[in-house]
Amino acid sequence: MKNIIKDLIKDSLNKNFKGNDIPLNNIEVNLCKDQKFGDYSSNIAMKIASSFNEKPTAIAEKLVESLQENRKIKKVEVVKPGFINFFVSEDSKFSIVDKILKEKSDYGKNSVGNNLRVLVEFVSANPTGPLHVGHGRGAVFGDCLSNMLKESGYSVTKEYYVNDAGKQIDILVVSVLQRYHELIDNNFEFSYEDLYKGDYIWDIAAELHRNEGAKFQINSLIDYKNTNIDLYITKIKEVLSDKKFSYIKKLCINYVLENIKINLVEANIDFDSWFFESSLVEDKSLDRVLEFLKKNNHTYSKDKALWFKSTDYNDEKDRVLVKENQDHTYLATDIAYHEKKIERKYDLSINIWGADHHGYVSRIQGAFQIFSKKRSNLKILLVQFANLYRGKEKVTMSTRSGEFVTLNQLLKEVGKDAMRFFYLTRKSDQHMDFDIELAKSNNNNNPVYYVQYAHARICSIFRQLKKEKNSFSYDKENLINLREEEELNIINKLSSYPDVILSATKKYEPHLITNYVRELAQEVHAYYNKHQILVENNDLRNARLSLMEAAKYVFQNSAKIIGIEMPEKM
RNA sequence: GCGCCUGUAGCUCAUUUGGAUAGAGCAUCGGAUUUCUAAUCCGAGGGUAGUAGGUUCGAGUCCUACCAGGCGUGCCA
Structure with a gap:
């Protein structure tokens, strides 16, 4: 729909301002926050107003006048500062329900990934002890991000880098x-x-x-x-x-x-590949990479150690690759590992690191650049740690002292679904507080139950339908019976789902999906409370059931990405 | 000291590459179930978006300074 509107605007721009320098490929069309402004809006008139020295509203009027008729658009309005608001016709809105019921588990997928090979490396915790809650957020984030990328047509490999050599x-x-x-x-x-x-x-x-x-x-x-x-x-x-x-x-x-793997499986995370640091030493990749760096003047010797000129790549100082005692540093094998990623022909490498490693970004980016010549091929995403609280008391953690809450403990206390959902409700680069006591004691306040309950209620309706010895039959023509405000709200929400997936993927922000699904649940609960779905009238009942069926698919599709269950009964 | 990140309601956080009246949940208060699951819904109160400037049609969002917090600044991993 967005693209249809963009094309209409583009066409109108061409008619009115032909020959002028207008960013035709950068037309913004957004969903409206408020229904009274219509369904979609564009700010194009305000953007270009200054370069034509005209009032934005005047430009907007001009554009609207020469807009081509389209049966999917019911009405177009120009409002105060210069917004152009589009009202979508009912017919076209209903067609989204039809689309969902046809596409089912495919609804929401897109193909921007174009089958590009992506390596997502995450967790990669040292195998010196069990995973603790500090690893949890990155683990869930990486897993969900991988699911999103798959949904958008990327070919994804999930990898755990095992530091077994230091x-x-x-x-x-x-x-x-x-x-x-x-x-x-x-x-x-x-x-x-x-x-x-x-x-x-x-x-x-x-x-x-x-x-x-x-x-x-x-x-x-x-x-x-x-x-x-x-x-x-x-x-x-x-x-x-x-x-x-x-x-x-x-x-x-x-x-x-073994212990780590078991924990990860319990958190519904599985890796495609486990890459061992020791293999880089064994197959001489490390030596090869060090030789290459030396030959190409990226290193120098000082104080009996070998240094990497990382200051060439925005680092604050140069870093040691081989220590005085001739042991290699972690950085040395890490560079070899990243060289390997390029050699393995991935189009895009995504690293998910704890935010405490941010000082490490420039030196790895630098090394990556040396081997690939293209900086954009490596994306390093930093995930802030979640501070763990028990009530008001902050839980401090240290692997060495052995005083840490393991991921396993957290899983047992709050459950897989709640843990994953909770971790994913916040933007990953944002600090967050995770209060175990609250998550434990107040299960009903947990957003995941809210969402799952909405889905379970829908399933319950279909069970009730069966009990009444009735059946659901879908007919596209029936959808015009959906006239209630709450029904249109749900339809709008459902139609924005593909956009949410797309923008969440592009921005690497899974929290957009958890937010979305919570909003959808809210609409469904409100509707359920106000209106009876199983009504006497056959056409109306089937129309409402169609809508619920469509919502059910969207709940299930997003749950799959988030990595949680969608129970039919609660 | 230097570098990166953060600062939004009492608390935890959203806010769609700068958009229209800054929104949710929790907590507080008041209502809703002869009905497909009340783990639900409806309503109320609650804001100088750290502070001060700047950029423009328009700033929570971009820029500068300052304040506060987190992290980094190892021949550790």
């Missing part, structure tokens, strides 16, 4: 070894301040002990108790042998990743 993993191994030795021999003092302390460390140690006995016991490290952690790790690898250390490492990573 120092943090070694610390995890040491943490497990510590508990393992406590299980074998309490006198073995293996303490170190910075180790991981969660219960899962005990679980892994116990599994190791159960399966392998005392095979990994070591006795000669007490002298290194107070050295720095790097030295400590090196020493352990030496005493234990690299082979045994790697064995335990593999065990740890598998254990933690």
